Amino acid sequence: MILRWFGRKKPEEQARKDETTAPLPEPVVQEPIVQEPPVPEPVAEEPPPVPEVVPEPELPPPPAVETPPPPPIAPPSEPEEREDTPEIVRDDLPVALTAEEEKPKKGWFARLKDGLSKSSSKLTEGISGIFTKRKLDDEALEELEELLITADLGPTTAAKVTAELARTRFGKEVSPEEVKATLAAEVAKIVGPVAKPLEIDAALKPHVILVVGVNGTGKTTTIGKLARQFRAEGKTVMLAAGDTFRAAAVSQLKIWGERTGCPVISRDTGADAAGLAFDALEEARRQGVDILLIDTAGRLQNKAGLMEELRKIVRVIKKVDESAPHTTLLTLDATTGQNAHNQVEVFRDMVNVSGLILTKLDGSARGGVLVSLAERFKLPVHAIGIGEGVYDLRPFDADQFAKSLMGLPSQ
Ligand SMILES: Nc1nc2c(ncn2[C@@H]2O[C@H](COP(=O)(O)OP(=O)(O)OP(=O)(O)O)[C@@H](O)[C@H]2O)c(=O)[nH]1
Numbered sequence: 001m002i003l004r005w006f007g008r009k010k011p012e013e014q015a016r017k018d019e020t021t022a023p024l025p026e027p028v029v030q031e032p033i034v035q036e037p038p039v040p041e042p043v044a045e046e047p048p049p050v051p052e053v054v055p056e057p058e059l060p061p062p063p064a065v066e067t068p069p070p071p072p073i074a075p076p077s078e079p080e081e082r083e084d085t086p087e088i089v090r091d092d093l094p095v096a097l098t099a100e101e102e103k104p105k106k107g108w109f110a111r112l113k114d115g116l117s118k119s120s121s122k123l124t125e126g127i128s129g130i131f132t133k134r135k136l137d138d139e140a141l142e143e144l145e146e147l148l149i150t151a152d153l154g155p156t157t158a159a160k161v162t163a164e165l166a167r168t169r170f171g172k173e174v175s176p177e178e179v180k181a182t183l184a185a186e187v188a189k190i191v192g193p194v195a196k197p198l199e200i201d202a203a204l205k206p207h208v209i210l211v212v213g214v215n216g217t218g219k220t221t222t223i224g225k226l227a228r229q230f231r232a233e234g235k236t237v238m239l240a241a242g243d244t245f246r247a248a249a250v251s252q253l254k255i256w257g258e259r260t261g262c263p264v265i266s267r268d269t270g271a272d273a274a275g276l277a278f279d280a281l282e283e284a285r286r287q288g289v290d291i292l293l294i295d296t297a298g299r300l301q302n303k304a305g306l307m308e309e310l311r312k313i314v315r316v317i318k319k320v321d322e323s324a325p326h327t328t329l330l331t332l333d334a335t336t337g338q339n340a341h342n343q344v345e346v347f348r349d350m351v352n353v354s355g356l357i358l359t360k361l362d363g364s365a366r367g368g369v370l371v372s373l374a375e376r377f378k379l380p381v382h383a384i385g386i387g388e389g390v391y392d393l394r395p396f397d398a399d400q401f402a403k404s405l406m407g408l409p410s411q
Pocket residue numbers: 062063064065066067213214215216217218219220221222243249296297298299331359360361362363384385386387388392
């Protein structure tokens with residue numbers, strides 16, 4: 001049976017209420033696996049006994065992790081030595097859970113609109129500038145196309161959307177409101193086909209989700225947010241700290257594990273990531289958990305060794321379950337604009353990316369990139385991140401996104 005996570009249609013307030021009040025089931029916590037020397041062909045281990053723990057009643061805020069923006073993508077043909085990769089110091093992560101998680105007070109649409117306000121104000125101000133008391137002539141269309149390109153909608157989308165406006169309104173006086181409404185409808189048409197809920201196959205124990213992406217794009221944070229949502233739905237979740245490259249990456253995931261009541265399988269820094277993934281999958285199978293979320297290292301795109309590591313993770317987990325990973329999520333940071341296109345190309349060729357999650361749509365003026373990604377790659381967009389909080393990941397809704405992007409009300 002396929003359960004559609006994100007698929008429920010409810011009034012916003014009710015949905016939020018359900019989510020915040022849903023009791024988390026009793027989790028089991030797995031002691032981290034003690035590091036073993038890297039093994040080329042990993043072998044399953046007997047796990048230690050599993051203690052019962054009571055989950056935190058409330059979710060404290062996520063760790064304040066400072067990550068520099070992802071570097072520009074270099075062609076994969078320029079391998080660098082792994083040893084040369086600069087270590088990002090993130091050892092200042094909080095270790096104690098103190099404050100309560102701030103639950104969102106505003107409805108989802110309001111928060112989406114707030115989040116996209118930088119992108120939408122650029123567009124709406126531009127549109128008002130072009131169309132106030134003006135006929136839709138060639139010059140106005142050219143200016144509009146230019147504006148859409150600078151808002152990261154991409155040249156193809158900009159041309160298509162502008163042509164549609166010209167088809168119906170050319171030579172007529174159009175108001176900024178009419179232009180915005182037409183553009184929102186066109187954007188919704190383009191992104192509609194890719195707005196697909198993340199489907200979890202309940203028959204799989206576990207459904208394996210591999211999370212990949214350039215460093216700093218939000219892989220670990222997205223895993224934490226997803227884990228909370230799955231747990232709130234009563235599913236059992238296990239996390240695998242596949243970013244064995246940095247000690248801080250493991251501790252960051254462990255914090256998310258504590259916060260969401262999910263066991264975290266980890267090894268020490270430098271351990272073989274594929275071996276860890278193998279162990280985690282065996283353990284998840286043994287415990288019969290519903291979902292295994294595997295975190296991976298960033299900086300893969302210009303490091304042949306690390307790229308190979310990602311492929312090896314996939315190869316090795318297939319030895320346990322030929323159909324795994326069942327979902328491969330690519331996280332993309334919306335603030336990187338058109339660079340996200342290169343990232344999709346690189347990761348799509350490397351692993352079989354099954355869907356996208358656009359993060360950091362809040363505070364970015366480049367939210368339009370989602371439209372050009374949809375147009376070009378047609379990959380499902382499962383969810384969008386609009387903040388660092390555990391509640392700031394939501395299913396991608398084409399209509400709401402298009403309206404928010406154009407600064408229009410939801411109705
Ligand atoms: N504003 C905002 N910040 C986000 C969002 N998602 C993640 N972040 C922040 O982005 C930073 C990087 O997120 P991580 O989850 O550590 O990214 P990562 O891909 O795991 O990074 P590496 O482990 O270095 O590869 C953190 O400070 C997060 O809090 C989002 O949707 N909005």
